[in-house]
Amino acid sequence: MSKDPIIEKLSEKNFREFVRMIEIFADFEKLAPPDEEAKKRLKKDGMGKNKKYEAYLVKINGKYAAYTIFFMTYGSFSAMPKLFIEDLFILEEFRRLGLGRKILDFLIGTAKKRQCRAIDLNVIDWNKNAINFYRKNGFKFVNWELYRLELNSG
Amino acid sequence: MSKDPIIEKLSEKNFREFVRMIEIFADFEKLAPPDEEAKKRLKKDGMGKNKKYEAYLVKINGKYAAYTIFFMTYGSFSAMPKLFIEDLFILEEFRRLGLGRKILDFLIGTAKKRQCRAIDLNVIDWNKNAINFYRKNGFKFVNWELYRLELNSG
Numbered sequence: 582m583s584k585d586p587i588i589e590k591l592s593e594k595n596f597r598e599f600v601r602m603i604e605i606f607a608d609f610e611k612l613a614p615p616d617e618e619a620k621k622r623l624k625k626d627g628m629g630k631n632k633k634y635e636a637y638l639v640k641i642n643g644k645y646a647a648y649t650i651f652f653m654t655y656g657s658f659s660a661m662p663k664l665f666i667e668d669l670f671i672l673e674e675f676r677r678l679g680l681g682r683k684i685l686d687f688l689i690g691t692a693k694k695r696q697c698r699a700i701d702l703n704v705i706d707w708n709k710n711a712i713n714f715y716r717k718n719g720f721k722f723v724n725w726e727l728y729r730l731e732l733n734s735g
Numbered sequence: 736m737s738k739d740p741i742i743e744k745l746s747e748k749n750f751r752e753f754v755r756m757i758e759i760f761a762d763f764e765k766l767a768p769p770d771e772e773a774k775k776r777l778k779k780d781g782m783g784k785n786k787k788y789e790a791y792l793v794k795i796n797g798k799y800a801a802y803t804i805f806f807m808t809y810g811s812f813s814a815m816p817k818l819f820i821e822d823l824f825i826l827e828e829f830r831r832l833g834l835g836r837k838i839l840d841f842l843i844g845t846a847k848k849r850q851c852r853a854i855d856l857n858v859i860d861w862n863k864n865a866i867n868f869y870r871k872n873g874f875k876f877v878n879w880e881l882y883r884l885e886l887n888s889g
Contacts, residue, residue: 654819
């Protein structure tokens with residue numbers, strides 16, 4: 582009865598579901614979800630020719646179950662692009678169905694097509710489930726710490 | 736006698752000096768420097784219309800003293816771009832002249848013009864000088880750990 586999951590590119594059609602999943606993910610990460618202005622920017626920035634990010638949704642049995650957001654970065658010593666996973670989130674009720682691995686396979690395929698040397702991501706340090714998942718799938722911890730300067734632009 | 740530092744965009748003209756500084760930086764970080772193929776890619780990827788990264792060099796008293804490489808990333812909850820500093824390196828003999836702050840000011844200006852919400856970067860965990868420099872300049876540690884999946888593409 583369980584049909585194969587379908588990976589859909591972000592579009593006008595699935596944008597509402599996409600935002601709903603981002604809101605749930607933000608809540609999970611104890612971070613502020615996108616406000617109304619941010620939702621407008623998400624729409625403009627994720628579609629069309631001058632995209633600032635790429636996003637895909639996963640549908641299973643007709644229901645949206647997961648999403649991922651990524652973009653290209655660049656390694657200066659290797660002089661090769663990297664694929665950076667900004668978000669990869671599976672709704673609670675769709676865990677343990679192999680969707681995480683399915684999305685990873687899709688992202689690995691995408692990264693290889695684009696001659697990427699690696700896939701990078703940041704995991705919040707208390708999210709042991711996510712860390713286990715990535716480790717199990719071949720990701721290795723890199724001893725580079727993240728530092729951020731917040732700006733009040735715009 | 737010390738003239739003001741000049742910030743130059745990466746170009747055909749300064750590309751050799753750029754690569755020389757990357758090699759010194761790779762050595763400093765105990766990582767492999769770009770090989771001949773990588774140098775070709777660096778040239779193609781850092782100039783022209785379909786740039787994969789942006790780079791600037793700093794010249795002082797007629798000598799190249801520092802460089803930075805950056806690109807745009809994206810925050811999904813804020814729905815705003817971020818500027819990610821891939822490299823920011825000052826040659827040993829040009830330290831303590833304020834060039835680091837000068838480059839940061841330039842990058843902050845660039846990030847604000849592009850409506851970025853933050854500037855991000857990774858520092859290798861043993862580089863206490865760099866960590867002190869960024870902390871002193873307003874950067875805060877973010878508790879997201881970096882994980883990487885190496886690919887054998889290409």
